[in-house]
Amino acid sequence: MTQNHFAALKLSRLLLEILSKEGYSDPTPVQKRLIPVLLSGTNTTVSAQTGSGKTLAFLLPAFEKMIPATLPPVHHYPKLFVLSPTKELAQQIYEVSRPFSRALGLRGVLLQGGGKRQEETRKLKQGVDVIVATPQRALEHIEAKHIDIKAVRHFVVDEADMMFDMGFVSYLEKIFGMLSTGAQKVVVSATITPRVVKLAKSYIQPLRRIELDPPGMIAETITQHLYPVVKSKKEALLSWLISTREIKKALVFVRKKELADGVAESLQSWGYKVGILHGERMHGERKRALLAFREGRISMLVATDIAARGLDIPDLDVVINYDIPHVKHDFIHRVGRTGRAGKEGVAMTLVSPDEIEQLHDLHKVLGSKIKEVILPEFAPKEVKARGYLIQAPQRRRGRTKPNATKRGDIVLNKKGKKRKTTKRDGFKLLDAKKKSSKKRR
Numbered sequence: 346m347t348q349n350h351f352a353a354l355k356l357s358r359l360l361l362e363i364l365s366k367e368g369y370s371d372p373t374p375v376q377k378r379l380i381p382v383l384l385s386g387t388n389t390t391v392s393a394q395t396g397s398g399k400t401l402a403f404l405l406p407a408f409e410k411m412i413p414a415t416l417p418p419v420h421h422y423p424k425l426f427v428l429s430p431t432k433e434l435a436q437q438i439y440e441v442s443r444p445f446s447r448a449l450g451l452r453g454v455l456l457q458g459g460g461k462r463q464e465e466t467r468k469l470k471q472g473v474d475v476i477v478a479t480p481q482r483a484l485e486h487i488e489a490k491h492i493d494i495k496a497v498r499h500f501v502v503d504e505a506d507m508m509f510d511m512g513f514v515s516y517l518e519k520i521f522g523m524l525s526t527g528a529q530k531v532v533v534s535a536t537i538t539p540r541v542v543k544l545a546k547s548y549i550q551p552l553r554r555i556e557l558d559p560p561g562m563i564a565e566t567i568t569q570h571l572y573p574v575v576k577s578k579k580e581a582l583l584s585w586l587i588s589t590r591e592i593k594k595a596l597v598f599v600r601k602k603e604l605a606d607g608v609a610e611s612l613q614s615w616g617y618k619v620g621i622l623h624g625e626r627m628h629g630e631r632k633r634a635l636l637a638f639r640e641g642r643i644s645m646l647v648a649t650d651i652a653a654r655g656l657d658i659p660d661l662d663v664v665i666n667y668d669i670p671h672v673k674h675d676f677i678h679r680v681g682r683t684g685r686a687g688k689e690g691v692a693m694t695l696v697s698p699d700e701i702e703q704l705h706d707l708h709k710v711l712g713s714k715i716k717e718v719i720l721p722e723f724a725p726k727e728v729k730a731r732g733y734l735i736q737a738p739q740r741r742r743g744r745t746k747p748n749a750t751k752r753g754d755i756v757l758n759k760k761g762k763k764r765k766t767t768k769r770d771g772f773k774l775l776d777a778k779k780k781s782s783k784k785r786r
């Protein structure tokens with residue numbers, strides 16, 4: 346066996362063997378940091394970038410503690426309980442857990458809306474050790490006394506802030522309230538928000554906070570491009586990008602379900618094999634579309650933000666944002682479907698003038714990392730004239746730019762030569778602002 350660096354984290358031989366078999370030899374930074382903390386029994390919130398390996402970071406310590414005295418174990422009762430806001434992510438976490446459950450003789454079950462309730466109940470009654478579930482279905486089984494929630498030793502909430510966005514907080518609060526005080530509680534996301542921390546603090550004492558990356562940071566491995574576009578030309582730009590950039594596989598995000606259907610139809614009419622993933626599709630349809638995309642039987646998946654969280658899709662080099670998401674954090678998660686586990690990825694964002702306000706909101710997150718690409722054929726007139734859509738902070742400090750906001754800035758004059766701005770430039774700018782706000786009124 347080649348050396349497995351997980352050994353330094355004091356994981357037992359049995360787990361090291363499974364890790365090697367599954368192809369993991371070096372722990373990622375979040376795994377290095379979190380595994381010892383969780384092995385010591387600490388409750389914690391964890392924020393680390395998308396694609397940094399959080400799943401194994403929370404699963405491994407729990408499995409280490411679940412290694413049974415005898416193989417196979419004599420009794421089965423729920424010891425590890427993981428909650429995910431979406432079915433797709435629950436399924437994925439369940440798949441990651443399976444080789445470990447199997448090797449340790451532990452039984453796992455996946456509980457999710459749209460799943461076969463009777464089969465879930467049968468498995469629960471036979472006794473399970475590992476539960477991965479979506480919140481509502483989990484609570485239904487708990488209230489029906491199919492799950493001995495007091496027995497749970499390790500409780501994990503993945504993508505915790507999305508629980509708020511999806512209105513699952515009341516389920517979460519109920520479950521938190523039912524756990525035994527001795528259960529270890531772990532709350533995870535790439536975007537831990539203050540309200541998540543507040544909720545966690547009210548149920549978890551003492552609570553440690555581990556931040557590998559400041560919440561909301563986008564992985565360095567993702568190259569981001571922003572394409573300003575006239576709204577009516579979005580579809581044409583999408584088609585142009587896919588063909589000229591020779592995109593073979595892309596996850597296309599849209600804000601609304603109806604739009605997903607429309608964009609998918611267009612992609613199909615251009616000859617691509619397309620799947621659709623949104624909340625109104627049947628459970629089976631969602632499952633089939635994602636599987637086909639994972640396995641490369643379809644090349645494009647058009648999805649709403651339910652697919653933005655946690656999904657790990659092999660060989661996904663390109664994410665296309667057909668628009669800006671409703672929830673600021675979802676942008677980070679959307680683009681985080683690519684550039685995972687140290688691989689390079691590209692995120693293309695199409696933005697029309699009606700989305701400029703949302704874009705401003707996002708700008709704190711995007712900062713200078715996003716590069717504007719102005720394509721004369723698609724960009725709005727005013728953007729073409731100005732040379733940019735939104736001023737990145739570094740441009741404001743930068744040496745040359747076509748317009749000025751501050752006295753002393755360096756701008757280009759009409760002949761393209763550099764000059765410093767004066768007080769008069771400032772007044773001109775103020776006048777222009779007043780004029781445009783009057784027009785809007």
Ligand code: ADP
Binds near residue numbers: 393394396398686
């Ligand atoms: P996150 O939850 O932080 O977004 P995941 O847990 O989904 O990230 O992991 C992202 C990808 O990294 C997955 O494809 C996973 O198989 C891979 N991965 C996780 N840990 C390791 C590791 N130690 N070595 C190599 N790849 C890893």
Ligand code: MG
Binds near residue numbers: 399400503655
């Ligand atoms: Mg994850």
